[in-house]
Amino acid sequence: MNTRPGLPPEMSGRSFTVHEAQASGIGRSRLNASDLITPTRGIRVPWQAAMTPAEIVAPVLSLMPDAVASFTTAGKIWGFPLPLAHERELAIHVTRPSGTPGSVRPGIVCHRMRLADAETACVAGVRVTSRLRTWLDLASVLSLRELVAVGDYLVCAHPADFPRPRAPFLTADQMLTYLDAQRRVRGLPAARRALTLVRVGSDSVPETELRLAIIEAGLPEPTLNHAIRDAAGRAVAWPDQAFVDVRLSLQYDGEHHRSAEQQASDNWRNRVVADVGWDQLIVSAADVRSRGWDGVASVVAQRLRRLEPLRAVGPTGRQLLA
Numbered sequence: 416m417n418t419r420p421g422l423p424p425e426m427s428g429r430s431f432t433v434h435e436a437q438a439s440g441i442g443r444s445r446l447n448a449s450d451l452i453t454p455t456r457g458i459r460v461p462w463q464a465a466m467t468p469a470e471i472v473a474p475v476l477s478l479m480p481d482a483v484a485s486f487t488t489a490g491k492i493w494g495f496p497l498p499l500a501h502e503r504e505l506a507i508h509v510t511r512p513s514g515t516p517g518s519v520r521p522g523i524v525c526h527r528m529r530l531a532d533a534e535t536a537c538v539a540g541v542r543v544t545s546r547l548r549t550w551l552d553l554a555s556v557l558s559l560r561e562l563v564a565v566g567d568y569l570v571c572a573h574p575a576d577f578p579r580p581r582a583p584f585l586t587a588d589q590m591l592t593y594l595d596a597q598r599r600v601r602g603l604p605a606a607r608r609a610l611t612l613v614r615v616g617s618d619s620v621p622e623t624e625l626r627l628a629i630i631e632a633g634l635p636e637p638t639l640n641h642a643i644r645d646a647a648g649r650a651v652a653w654p655d656q657a658f659v660d661v662r663l664s665l666q667y668d669g670e671h672h673r674s675a676e677q678q679a680s681d682n683w684r685n686r687v688v689a690d691v692g693w694d695q696l697i698v699s700a701a702d703v704r705s706r707g708w709d710g711v712a713s714v715v716a717q718r719l720r721r722l723e724p725l726r727a728v729g730p731t732g733r734q735l736l737a
Contacts, residue, residue, distance in 0.1 A: 554602030566613035
């Protein structure tokens with residue numbers, strides 16, 4: 416029979432410090448029980464506790480009051496679209512002031528640098544590097560394409576008449592001004608390079624990947640979220656990417672497009688786009704798995720070559736060609 420005492424309700428679903436537990440009357444033997452994980456000394460986490468990134472890091476920061484969550488840990492707290500390997504990373508990254516005495520804790524990666532007040536924020540009760548500083552720090556960790564995808568996420572915006580209006584977290588000008596003020600920061604050259612490739616309008620990492628693959632293939636850069644209009648001037652579709660001069664719509668349909676409701680919406684979109692004289696190329700997650708992004712870019716190139724005659728006759732050329 417299991418006679419192990421339960422945890423107080425306020426600790427049963429989250430991580431906590433040993434000091435906090437002892438103050439609540441929990442003894443050493445209970446803290447060493449097999450249903451509690453010890454990610455680093457002084458911290459306990461109940462098995463199967465469903466916690467947000469901020470809840471996971473909060474006890475660590477209580478043990479290190481001069482630290483802030485940073486790098487990939489900050490990216491998780493902010494909700495950045497990080498690569499899967501970083502999303503699954505168990506280590507907690509924190510930044511402490513320059514000159515802080517060395518400290519080594521299992522499961523904790525401690526960075527040391529001087530941060531301005533504007534480079535930190537409070538999210539869900541924990542101190543974390545700002546979005547701008549987090550993106551710059553990630554420049555030393557992520558690949559160029561991954562960093563561009565996070566940048567696209569930060570600047571993504573849609574107007575009020577778009578089906579899903581959205582305000583940006585940052586503007587490209589704000590990011591550029593911030594980078595211009597930095598000196599001798601690890602990852603700064605990579606961040607500057609990535610910013611030249613960041614664009615407003617990409618709603619997901621695959622949309623960013625598609626655009627970058629098209630550019631790397633030497634093709635013209637597509638327009639993002641161009642409003643396709645009918646004869647009366649009404650916006651009827653907003654393709655993810657478009658080659659406006661040849662009237663080619665590009666759509667990336669991810670896994671969520673498998674639902675019956677989404678497929679019905681997609682079918683309506685496809686009919687409307689065809690009715691106003693646009694060609695359409697739909698890229699699926701299965702296409703990417705089988706062809707790779709470079710293979711998908713090759714298909715786009717083939718379609719553009721086929722539509723090239725339209726460029727010479729203008730936007731009404733579809734009706735004039737045999």
